[in-house]
Amino acid sequence: MIYIFMFIAAVFVNNIVLSQFLGICPFLGVSKKVNTAVGMSGAVAFVLTLATIITWLVYTFLLDPFNLGYLQTISFILVIASLVQLVEIVLKKISPALYQSLGVFLPLISTNCCILGVAILVIQKDYNLLESVVYAVSTAIGFGLALVLFAGIREQLALLRVPKGMQGMPIALLSAGLLALAFMGFSGIVKL
Amino acid sequence: MKNNKFGIILNGLITENPTFVLMLGMCPTLATTTSAVNGLGMGAATMFVLICSNLVVSLLKSLIPDNVRIPSFIVIIATFVTLLEMLMKAYVPSLYESLGLFIPLIVVNCVVLGRAESFASKNNPFDSLLDGLGIGLGFTFALTLLGMVRELLGSGKLFGLTIFPEQYGALVFILAPGAFISLAYLLAIMNKLRKQS
Numbered sequence: 001m002i003y004i005f006m007f008i009a010a011v012f013v014n015n016i017v018l019s020q021f022l023g024i025c026p027f028l029g030v031s032k033k034v035n036t037a038v039g040m041s042g043a044v045a046f047v048l049t050l051a052t053i054i055t056w057l058v059y060t061f062l063l064d065p066f067n068l069g070y071l072q073t074i075s076f077i078l079v080i081a082s083l084v085q086l087v088e089i090v091l092k093k094i095s096p097a098l099y100q101s102l103g104v105f106l107p108l109i110s111t112n113c114c115i116l117g118v119a120i121l122v123i124q125k126d127y128n129l130l131e132s133v134v135y136a137v138s139t140a141i142g143f144g145l146a147l148v149l150f151a152g153i154r155e156q157l158a159l160l161r162v163p164k165g166m167q168g169m170p171i172a173l174l175s176a177g178l179l180a181l182a183f184m185g186f187s188g189i190v191k192l
Numbered sequence: 193m194k195n196n197k198f199g200i201i202l203n204g205l206i207t208e209n210p211t212f213v214l215m216l217g218m219c220p221t222l223a224t225t226t227s228a229v230n231g232l233g234m235g236a237a238t239m240f241v242l243i244c245s246n247l248v249v250s251l252l253k254s255l256i257p258d259n260v261r262i263p264s265f266i267v268i269i270a271t272f273v274t275l276l277e278m279l280m281k282a283y284v285p286s287l288y289e290s291l292g293l294f295i296p297l298i299v300v301n302c303v304v305l306g307r308a309e310s311f312a313s314k315n316n317p318f319d320s321l322l323d324g325l326g327i328g329l330g331f332t333f334a335l336t337l338l339g340m341v342r343e344l345l346g347s348g349k350l351f352g353l354t355i356f357p358e359q360y361g362a363l364v365f366i367l368a369p370g371a372f373i374s375l376a377y378l379l380a381i382m383n384k385l386r387k388q389s
Contacts, residue, residue, distance in 0.1 A: 019368045021223035025302060028218060070278065073296045074270040081263060113219050113300040120296055169215060170380040177372030184369065 003134050005190045010138035012186040016114055017146040018179060023114030027147055028172060030105070032158075037151035041144030043105040045137070047087060048115055051080050052136035055119040056129060076119050084110045114143060150179060197322055204326025210303045211334035212382045217303040220294045221335060222371040228351050231339025232332065233287045234294065237276055239328025241298050242307060244272045246324035249312040265308045266299070273298045303331060341374050342366060 014020060017027050023044070030040045055076050063069055088106045091099040109115060118139050122132040153175050162171050210216050217238070224234040248268050256264045277295050280288040288295065298304065307327055312320040343349055346365035348356040364370045 021219050021368070021371070022297075024218040024222060025216075028215070070274060073274050073277070073299055074267065077266055077270050077299050078263070081266060113297050116300050117293060117297055120293060124293075165380045165384045166376075170376045170383070173372045173376035173379065177369045177376060180369040180372055181364070184367065 003131075006131070006134050007138040007141075008190050010135055011142040011145060012183065013188075013190060015142045015146055015183050016118070016139045017143055018176070018183045020117075022117040023112055023143055026105075026108065026112055027143075027150065027176070028169070030108075031147055031151040031154055031172075034148060034151045034155060036105075037147045038144075039101050040105045040108075041140070041147050043102040043109060044112065044114070044143055045140035046102070047080075047084060047106070047109050048118060048140045048143075049133065049136045050087070051083055051115050052119055052122055052132055053129070054083060055079055056122060056127075056132045059123050072120070072123070076116055080115055080119070081110045114139070146179070146183075150176060153179065197319075200319055200322045201326035201329070204323060204328070205330045205333065208327070209330040209334060210327055211331060211338075212379060214303075214306075216306055217301045217331065219297065220301060221338065222368075222375065224291055224294050225335055225339040225342055225371065226346075226366050227343040227349075228336055228339040230287070230290055231335035231337075233284070234291055235328070235332025235335040237280065237291070237295060238298055238301060238303070238331055239325070240276055241269060241272045242304055242328045242331075243321055243324035244275075245269045245304060245308055246312040246320040247317055248272075249308045250315060250317045250320035253313050261313065262305075262309070265305060265313075269304050269308065270299045303327065338371075338375060338378060341378065342370055345374070346370060 010016070016022050017024065026040055026044070030036050058075060058079055059072065063071060063075065084106055088099075091102065091106075118136055122135060125135075127135060154172060157171060157175060166174070204210075208214055211218075211221055220234050220238070225231040245265070245268050249265055252264075252268075273296060276298070277288075280291075280295060307323060311323045315323070340350060342365045343351075344355060346361050346363060348354060348358050348361045362370075365374060
């Protein structure tokens with residue numbers, strides 16, 4: 001039951017993009033078309049889950065026993081950067097079709113702050129491995145939901161006549177604000 | 193020559209302002225500007241990392257092989273972020289608490305890596321240092337401005353001083369949606385001002 005609550009909390013209540021402000025760069029950068037947004041969400045979900053598992057293992061079995069907690073930031077970012085490289089190489093070999101659809105997004109992911117953010121949050125919240133995986137997967141789904149919704153809004157925005165000063169980024173941010181306002185309606189539906 | 197050095201700082205502050213023009217490093221911009229002081233603190237922290245990493249990257253640029261360039265930059269940046277984390281924990285614990293997760297996340301701030309890649313790896317150490325200072329000031333300016341707007345509209349305060357009673361404030365500006373909306377209007381104003389000048 002607790003896992004279902006965690007899932008709902010991470011997807012709707014504490015949505016990673018709209019209420020925690022992690023991963024804003026891809027949220028604003030690759031949200032012009034629904035197709036690319038779906039591709040990006042897939043790539044993020046894949047890397048986020050893998051990265052969270054590996055960084056959790058690194059922290060619990062390497063850093064924590066030797067009191068090296070202060071190396072957290074450096075080691076996590078290196079793990080994530082090399083993981084992204086690895087995933088790229090493996091995907092190219094095993095599944096060229098998947099590589100075709102996700103490939104272009106992979107290099108962008110290593111500087112996506114939601115990956116490092118979730119890796120650090122999981123450690124801060126003292127989750128065990130199973131809880132970390134559930135948290136990572138539901139966060140990734142929350143990210144995908146926000147990104148695809150926002151891309152849908154932006155596709156419609158492109159057809160509208162927007163006042164000159166508001167064109168481009170300002171109107172996109174304003175719609176993101178309204179979307180965040182809508183997501184605030186979910187607050188309080190689960191208590192953890 | 194003196195004019196040129198000044199130009200590098202001004203470039204970061206106005207022409208290539210990381211927030212209003214380049215639109216980089218949006219996560220800390222939106223997340224940490226709940227008050228003017230937080231915005232200022234986050235800006236100063238990022239400026240510290242920018243200056244140090246720009247300087248070191250530019251000193252080491254001939255030693256770093258080209259194809260492992262990006263990972264090396266990330267390690268340099270992560271080193272300074274770790275240093276900053278320890279310093280802040282020791283000297284400004286309250287600010288460290290309120291910025292929380294976003295201090296270690298300076299590592300993945302695109303502004304820092306972007307300047308290392310596009311400026312420091314091509315220019316001499318002194319110019320890189322000035323560029324770090326300029327971009328850092330631009331980032332700090334943007335964050336403080338956004339923080340001031342949100343704090344004033346949300347709680348009627350400015351740097352903690354009461355301007356109008358708190359109950360007239362709109363709480364939404366302190367919360368997540370207010371961040372997006374305030375930045376949207378600030379950007380629109382900046383666009384307008386830039387077109388005029």
